[in-house]
Each structure stands twice: as structure tokens, then as C-alpha cells.
Amino acid sequence: MKVFQIGAAGGVGRRLARLLADRGDQVTGMYRDPAQADTVRASGAIPLAGDLIGDSAEELAAKLTGHDAVVFSAGAHGTGRDKTTLIDGKGLEKAADAAVRAGASRFVLVSAFPDALRDGARSEGFEHYIRVKKSADVHLTRTGLDWLIVRPGTLLDTPGTGHVTAGPAIEYGEVPRDDVAAFIAAALHEPALSRTIVELTSGRTPVADAVAALATGRPSL
Numbered sequence: 094m095k096v097f098q099i100g101a102a103g104g105v106g107r108r109l110a111r112l113l114a115d116r117g118d119q120v121t122g123m124y125r126d127p128a129q130a131d132t133v134r135a136s137g138a139i140p141l142a143g144d145l146i147g148d149s150a151e152e153l154a155a156k157l158t159g160h161d162a163v164v165f166s167a168g169a170h171g172t173g174r175d176k177t178t179l180i181d182g183k184g185l186e187k188a189a190d191a192a193v194r195a196g197a198s199r200f201v202l203v204s205a206f207p208d209a210l211r212d213g214a215r216s217e218g219f220e221h222y223i224r225v226k227k228s229a230d231v232h233l234t235r236t237g238l239d240w241l242i243v244r245p246g247t248l249l250d251t252p253g254t255g256h257v258t259a260g261p262a263i264e265y266g267e268v269p270r271d272d273v274a275a276f277i278a279a280a281l282h283e284p285a286l287s288r289t290i291v292e293l294t295s296g297r298t299p300v301a302d303a304v305a306a307l308a309t310g311r312p313s314l
């Protein structure tokens with residue numbers, strides 16, 4: 094599969110690029126900071142410069158042309174409300190519209206639990222982030238793409254366990270970026286996981302088993 098990653102140099106993105114390359118996919122990794130080209134290349138992807146804010150939908154579509162799938166894991170990572178709107182929100186809309194134009198029908202979005210951090214102090218910036226993420230999900234579900242929305246819990250840099258809990262509605266929790274990447278690498282290639290939303294945390298089920306269960310409509314523990 095020819096996969097185009099948006100956010101390829103990020104925490105989830107570079108882990109995912111390595112897994113996809115290892116399983117034989119041809120991966121193009123979009124980065125915006127020239128210093129990140131080497132990071133993308135080192136993870137096994139072909140680096141391609143691009144900017145969700147600066148590129149037009151037409152320019153982005155030209156970059157996507159020839160790919161089968163898009164994985165969007167870009168994010169403003171706490172750089173402010175305006176950036177969140179432009180990257181996590183309008184950036185996703187632009188990328189989805191570009192995918193439609195380019196005929197890259199499979200589209201995986203790394204989103205977030207709408208009920209993230211309900212039990213702690215919440216800043217206005219975080220509330221804005223959650224609203225933007227939900228609106229991005231809404232936009233993607235209204236396209237004709239073969240979309241999959243993955244909503245991970247709070248992301249950790251601790252080593253992955255290879256085990257997750259996954260389902261359309263699960264309790265909120267944490268999950269290592271390694272395990273998010275492993276789940277997406279498998280789920281991307283599971284055609285039954287189409288036009289569906291999956292919430293994901295650490296859990297007790299091996300990633301491959303969790304994906305296989307979801308493909309038959311069953312959540313995992």
C-alpha cells in the first residue's frame with residue numbers, strides 16, 4: 094500500500110512510519126520543518142515537505158496523488174488556539190478534501206476522546222482543542238472517504254506493551270504512542286474497519302486480536 098503520512102515526524106507519526114515500512118508499505122512522510130527531513134527518512138519513509146497551513150488544497154492534493162491511503166496525525170501540540178484551529182481543524186478539512194481530489198480513498202485520522210480529562214482542571218485552550226477535534230471528526234465522517242477515526246487516550250512515551258483496549262465506546266485512559274502506532278499499522282490494512290470510530294487505550298488484548306475483533310464488530314478488553 095502507498096501511504097501518505099501527515100504529521101510523519103511527530104511522536105505517533107515516526108513510530109507508525111517505521112512499522113508501515115517494515116511491513117512493506119511505501120510511505121511518504123510529510124514534514125514542515127526542514128530539520129525534520131532526516132527524522133522522517135530515518136523512520137523508513139520518503140520525506141516530502143509540506144504545510145497544512147501554507148499549502149492550498151490543490152497543492153496538497155498534488156502531493157497525495159498516487160497514494161492509496163492517508164494517515165493524519167498532525168497537531169498543534171499546545172501552541173495556541175489559533176494554531177489548533179488551523180492545524181487540527183481546518184488542516185484536517187483541507188487534507189480530507191485533498192484526499193478526495195487525489196483519489197486517496199483510505200483515510201485514518203488520529204483524533205481524541207471527547208471526554209478526555211473530564212476529572213481534572215481543564216483550560217479554555219484544552220476545551221477548544223477538544224471541540225476542534227470533534228468538529229474534525231464530524232467533517233471526515235461527512236466525506237465519501239473510506240475513513241477510520243482512532244481516538245487514543247492520553248499519549249505516553251513509555252514503551253508499548255503490544256496490548257490495547259479498543260472499541261466504539263470505552264472508558265478513558267492512557268496509551269503509549271508505540272501501541273497507537275501498532276494499532277493504526279494493523280487497522281489501516283483491515284478493510285472491515287471502514288467508516289467507523291475506535292476509541293483506544295492500554296489494555297489486555299494483543300493489537301492484532303483487537304483489530305480482528307473489531308472487524309467482526311466486537312470490542313476488546
Ligand SMILES: NC(=O)c1ccc[n+]([C@@H]2O[C@H](COP(=O)([O-])OP(=O)(O)OC[C@H]3O[C@@H](n4cnc5c(N)ncnc54)[C@H](OP(=O)(O)O)[C@@H]3O)[C@@H](O)[C@H]2O)c1
Nearest residue numbers: 100102103104105144145146166167168170204205247248
Ligand atoms: N497528547 C495527547 O495526549 C493526545 C491524546 C489524544 C490524541 N492526541 C492527538 O494525537 C495526534 C498525534 O500526536 P503526537 O504525539 O504524534 O503529536 P506530535 O508529536 O505533536 O506530532 C504532530 C506533528 O504534526 C506536525 N505538524 C504540526 N503543524 C503542521 C502543519 N501546519 N503542517 C504539517 N505538519 C504539521 C508537527 O510538526 P512540527 O514539529 O513542525 O510542529 C508534528 O510532526 C495529534 O493530532 C494529537 O492531537 C494527542
